Amino acid sequence: MSFEQMEKLKTKLPEWLETSRLRTGQGDVAAYIPELAKASRDTLGIHIADSQGQTVSAGDCGVPFTMQSISKVFTLILALMDHGEEAVFYNVGKEPTGDDFNSMIKLELVEPGIPFNPLINAGAITVSSLIAGDSPEEKSARILHFFRKLASNERLDYNMDVYHSELETGDLNRSLAYFLKQNGVLKDPVEDVLSVYFRHCSIEVDCSDLSRMALVLAFDGVDPHSGEMLIPRRYIQIAKTFMVTCGMYNASGEFAIDVGLPAKSGVSGGIMALVPGQYGIGVVGPSLNNKGNSIAGVHLLERLSKEFDWSLF
Template sequence: MSIEHMEQMETLLPEWLETSRLRTGQGEVASYIPELAKAARDTLGVFVADSQGKTIAAGDYGIPFTMQSISKVFTLILALMDHGEEAVFYNVGKEPTGDDFNSMIKLELVEPGIPFNPLINAGAITVSSLIAGDSPEDKSQRILQFFRKLAGNDGLDYNMDVYHSELETGDLNRSLAYFLKQNGVLKDPVEDVLSVYFKHCSIEVNCADLSRMALVLAFDGVDPCNGEKLIPRRYVQIAKTFMVTCGMYNASGEFAIDVGIPAKSGVSGGILALVPGQYGIGVVGPSLNSKGNSTAGVHLLERLSKEFSWSLF
């Protein structure tokens, strides 16, 4: 993007953000995880980073929030780095479902009962079981260290209040996990797998952290800030493809048409997005639409994409 466009974004982003903030009234904060219900509905923040160290931010970009489903992108990558494609995709599929992220319907209907993709809950639980480590604690520590490296922030940690909230109320995820265990997809004890899953969903970040993680994906696994190769290019390609086809739950097709960039949302209101070869973007807006995506965050990303012709399509 030209310097002129960068300057235009820096000038206009605060105004665009406040316009999008009006959309927060059209959604609701997630309440099925009690700790998430404490978020302020009118929160909206964005942070954009480029390869030269230039950053542009607006709104409530410094507010901490948990990654929730955004973490699934990076646990998938770590599982691929641990075991390779064949082993991972023996246990989880590659297709969108068209169903809610926590649905069990397709598991019962499709042989051999493996999850359709790694970004729905059943798929992410399966991927969590594939992370290398001798214990749930070892696996969680490896995940946390990997996330810290990608974010360039050694201070990333779990929000234990959110973790315990998920642990205590995650009965639907337990149902999914026990179904997977019954089908032979999960080999480890269900509670051990769920501990790893709930913990990586509970890693706390801000928009700047998300933008840095997204920037690594935007540059095919290389951290452009220091030139270090953190992820094999092939696994970034896989992750970005899943982000386009499945990353915004069962509104992924609509998002691809309206925004057209790889993105992954979480029910805390976070969105990680990227413009390949250009930007990493972190957004937070806890007010969610019926599909579980940030109402204001999606609106803001659509505005940015259309103004600067970001769509891949």
């Protein structure tokens, strides 16, 4: 972080965050997963980290939340590391859908019935089935270990209340999974696959953890603090491309125009974003817009991108 940017962020970030917080009243928290409905609609926090260990944060950045769909970026990477591109993309496509993240429409209409991309629910369920391991427990343990390594936080764990809430109410995801099973996309028992999927969605983080994970993506798979290569660069390229084209659900095009950064959101209100070669960013704001993205979080990222000319485009 340059001295000028650091000083401006320290001075202005709290003010910009409070301006964005005014937007929280225009959305609402996710209620279809009962445990997520307990979040405060007015929460908003952000943490920004750079390769030199400098950080800037503001607002409610210490509030814990579950990763939800943000976890899909990293399970995709792990599946690629386990099996390679050809095997993964034999089972999952590479295109945006334009539909809601939990839609079944394209599965029913398009041959050969594989999910359009790994960041919609059907695609992420398929990717969960591709994680190496002899049991759901082994697969989940590998995912958690990988996430802990990327976040440099051995305390990362599941929020079991959220996990059980998803397990008990995830009938639409079961419908998607059984459709995939019928099409031969899933080979393992549906409940085994969903157990892995719901578990990685329920891994609990804070904004600092997300910014640290994003920083590894921002530096092409290298941990900039240790110099260790954690992820092959090719798989980072794939992940960042999906984040730009599909990462903000069916508002990804709008986000690319207004913010212009690779990002991934989750219905708990989290957003992970990155400025390639510079910063990792973690945001929490549980009040969602009608596309399932943090309404205040998106507004704050747009402000930051414009103030510092961060857009890739």
